[in-house]
Amino acid sequence: MTSDDQPLLEVEDLTTTFSTDDGTLTAVDGIDFDVETGETVCIVGESGSGKTVATESITKIIKTPPGHIEGTVRYKGRDLLSLPESELRQIRGNEIAHIFQNPQEAMNHCYTVGWQITEALQIHRDVSDEEARAKAVDLMDRVGIANASSRFDDYPHEFSGGQKQRVMIAMALVGDPDLLIADEPTTALDVTVQAQILRLLDDLQDEFDMGVLFVTHDLGVVAEIADRIVVMYAGKVMERGDVLDIFDRPAHPYTQQLLECLPEFGGTGGGIPGTLPDPHDPPDGCRFAPRCEYAEEACRTGEQPEEVEVAPDQQVSCVHYGPGGNPSIVRSEGHGPGDGATGGDSEVGPADD
Amino acid sequence: MGFGRYVTARVLWAGVVSLVITTITFLLLSAAPNPDVQQAATQAALQGGNPAEATERVRELRGLDQPLYVRYFDFIRGVYTLDWGWSESRSQPVLEAVGSALYYTAQYSIPWTILTIILGPLVGVYSAANMYSWKDHAATGFAFFGYAIPNFFFGIILLLVFGVWLQFIPVTYNTDVAVFSVENAVQLTIPVFVLVTGSIGAVMRVSRNESAEFQNADFMKTAKAKGVSPLRAYAYHVMRPTLVPLSTTLVGQLLALFLGSSLLVEVVFAIPGLGRLTYKALIAQDTNLVLGTTLFFTFVAVVGNLLEDIVFTVLDPRISYDDR
Numbered sequence: 001m002t003s004d005d006q007p008l009l010e011v012e013d014l015t016t017t018f019s020t021d022d023g024t025l026t027a028v029d030g031i032d033f034d035v036e037t038g039e040t041v042c043i044v045g046e047s048g049s050g051k052t053v054a055t056e057s058i059t060k061i062i063k064t065p066p067g068h069i070e071g072t073v074r075y076k077g078r079d080l081l082s083l084p085e086s087e088l089r090q091i092r093g094n095e096i097a098h099i100f101q102n103p104q105e106a107m108n109h110c111y112t113v114g115w116q117i118t119e120a121l122q123i124h125r126d127v128s129d130e131e132a133r134a135k136a137v138d139l140m141d142r143v144g145i146a147n148a149s150s151r152f153d154d155y156p157h158e159f160s161g162g163q164k165q166r167v168m169i170a171m172a173l174v175g176d177p178d179l180l181i182a183d184e185p186t187t188a189l190d191v192t193v194q195a196q197i198l199r200l201l202d203d204l205q206d207e208f209d210m211g212v213l214f215v216t217h218d219l220g221v222v223a224e225i226a227d228r229i230v231v232m233y234a235g236k237v238m239e240r241g242d243v244l245d246i247f248d249r250p251a252h253p254y255t256q257q258l259l260e261c262l263p264e265f266g267g268t269g270g271g272i273p274g275t276l277p278d279p280h281d282p283p284d285g286c287r288f289a290p291r292c293e294y295a296e297e298a299c300r301t302g303e304q305p306e307e308v309e310v311a312p313d314q315q316v317s318c319v320h321y322g323p324g325g326n327p328s329i330v331r332s333e334g335h336g337p338g339d340g341a342t343g344g345d346s347e348v349g350p351a352d353d
Numbered sequence: 354m355g356f357g358r359y360v361t362a363r364v365l366w367a368g369v370v371s372l373v374i375t376t377i378t379f380l381l382l383s384a385a386p387n388p389d390v391q392q393a394a395t396q397a398a399l400q401g402g403n404p405a406e407a408t409e410r411v412r413e414l415r416g417l418d419q420p421l422y423v424r425y426f427d428f429i430r431g432v433y434t435l436d437w438g439w440s441e442s443r444s445q446p447v448l449e450a451v452g453s454a455l456y457y458t459a460q461y462s463i464p465w466t467i468l469t470i471i472l473g474p475l476v477g478v479y480s481a482a483n484m485y486s487w488k489d490h491a492a493t494g495f496a497f498f499g500y501a502i503p504n505f506f507f508g509i510i511l512l513l514v515f516g517v518w519l520q521f522i523p524v525t526y527n528t529d530v531a532v533f534s535v536e537n538a539v540q541l542t543i544p545v546f547v548l549v550t551g552s553i554g555a556v557m558r559v560s561r562n563e564s565a566e567f568q569n570a571d572f573m574k575t576a577k578a579k580g581v582s583p584l585r586a587y588a589y590h591v592m593r594p595t596l597v598p599l600s601t602t603l604v605g606q607l608l609a610l611f612l613g614s615s616l617l618v619e620v621v622f623a624i625p626g627l628g629r630l631t632y633k634a635l636i637a638q639d640t641n642l643v644l645g646t647t648l649f650f651t652f653v654a655v656v657g658n659l660l661e662d663i664v665f666t667v668l669d670p671r672i673s674y675d676d677r
């Protein structure tokens with residue numbers, strides 16, 4: 001817990017580019033968001049929208065080069081991006097821990113799970129093998145692995161997918177992190193296991209009093225765990241704010257259409273027509289303009305619109321909410337995903353009269 | 354425990370393989386004309402005796418009149434009790450000749466093998482870590498050069514440069530110096546270098562390509578996220594899985610070079626080792642000695658493959674040895 005008012009993690013104008021043979025690829029383009037201690041922030045968006053790159057830029061896990069990270073990432077007030085690699089290494093796995101999408105691949109098949117859990121502890125702290133083992137067994141037990149002390153010496157291939165992800169969570173928690181970054185931790189798992197892992201993460205967050213930054217493309221997951229959400233599209237933040245506000249009154253056309261895709265919110269499940277823009281050559285103006293039914297001339301020129309506060313703690317980057325714009329074009333009276341049935345006749349968003 | 358049973362089964366199987374090889378060797382040998390018998394016949398004819406009678410006498414003396422199976426069991430017993438017969442050309446027991454030649458072969462083979470096992474994977478992983486940089490290209494160029502150039506030819510060139518022109522090393526190997534002396538180290542440098550260049554190429558390439566796969570694996574990202582330093586990540590998370598496929602290449606590569614190129618290198622550098630012994634035995638038609646060296650190389654190959662099988666299962670925890 002931070003002593004003063006500053007957030008646990010503040011990301012400002014974070015930009016990550018990659019040099020490729022076809023020129024510079026901009027994966028994350030000047031995004032802002034915060035994570036407070038004890039809260040869960042979800043980054044949502046389509047595949048390829050830059051969610052993973054954004055989270056892996058925070059502690060510079062991305063390979064640089066070819067990657068290039070700019071902007072400011074303040075963790076408890078320290079700018080991580082200007083820290084030397086050796087100091088960053090002290091933070092990784094110790095104060096900020098990661099869980100990845102595919103637990104099958106995320107563990108080294110040549111070492112026992114116990115070795116891999118204790119490795120994270122022993123490179124940061126001066127603990128004996130016995131102490132490290134005791135702590136790892138304790139954590140394995142806590143994340144729900146039966147017979148933890150005998151399974152400590154088993155290899156990853158002797159665990160099921162869900163168990164592997166539990167081991168990965170134990171590995172992340174072994175350093176008592178204050179921030180846990182979970183990159184689609186349930187995507188590779190089957191639905192029943194997904195629910196168990198989400199519940200586990202939720203319990204552990206309370207227990208360890210961590211901030212959690214959770215990446216997902218699954219809005220169903222968001223509804224279950226998020227306190228606040230950040231909607232990303234093509235490397236930009238479209239909208240961010242409190243999860244209930246956004247689910248209830250989505251401001252950005254992209255957010256509206258994402259929610260339209262969810263059958264459980266009365267959507268059609270039809271999807272959003274069109275594809276993500278080329279990250280080598282993003283369009284002028286709003287990134288979503290080429291796929292947006294409300295796009296006007298102003299949407300297609302200049303930069304991504306400045307964020308506008310449409311409600312307390314709800315920011316949106318859309319021309320129609322900006323100076324001279326008319327929000328009612330996008331937001332019909334009382335519009336919410338609950339009445340999304342209006343979109344049932346076509347693949348586009350809510351009809352407007 | 355499954356592992357103990359697995360090793361026992363592998364060792365027994367190696368025994369069966371060596372028995373099969375010895376049997377084939379025996380059958381080939383008994384089908385071939387015996388030079389001693391022919392020599393006795395010629396001698397008898399020259400001295401006015403009866404060649405047929407002389408042949409009979411020699412056959413009786415050497416036990417060749419016995420039935421095949423009796424000779425076979427005699428032969429097998431001889432092989433496994435290390436009674437490998439008498440070398441005519443060297444006037445000493447075959448085992449003694451092989452032993453003294455091994456003494457010289459070991460002096461350059463041990464350093465050469467150790468250098469290959471240590472340097473090959475290290476340079477390969479270093480190459481992968483700096484993939485497509487000039488360091489990688491230099492290492493790759495060196496690997497291809499060593500792999501492509503015939504060892505005996507490379508040996509002759511180096512001998513010409515360092516032995517004849519610069520006179521840094523003696524042109525012929527000097528057996529009078531002590532094993533652990535500077536002179537011996539100097540004169541073995543070139544043969545060891547030639548053999549290392551020949552063997553390290555394949556080992557480097559396999560380590561480079563395998564570790565290239567592992568250094569981009571998801572578990573490397575996990576390691577980085579845990580705060581593991583790059584050096585530790587390469588030492589533990591890349592090197593270790595690379596050793597699994599490498600172990601299969603390594604043993605085969607070393608054996609092929611040991612059995613093939615060593616002979617040529619020994620002839621070039623005049624080292625009185627196993628290679629030269631085999632070569633001379635062939636020229637002198639010394640059947641017992643040829644058989645002795647052949648059996649020795651065979652056993653080395655069988656033991657090498659046995660080690661490879663065991664190392665492979667030890668290195669890769671995913672391989673189950675319960676059913677085999």
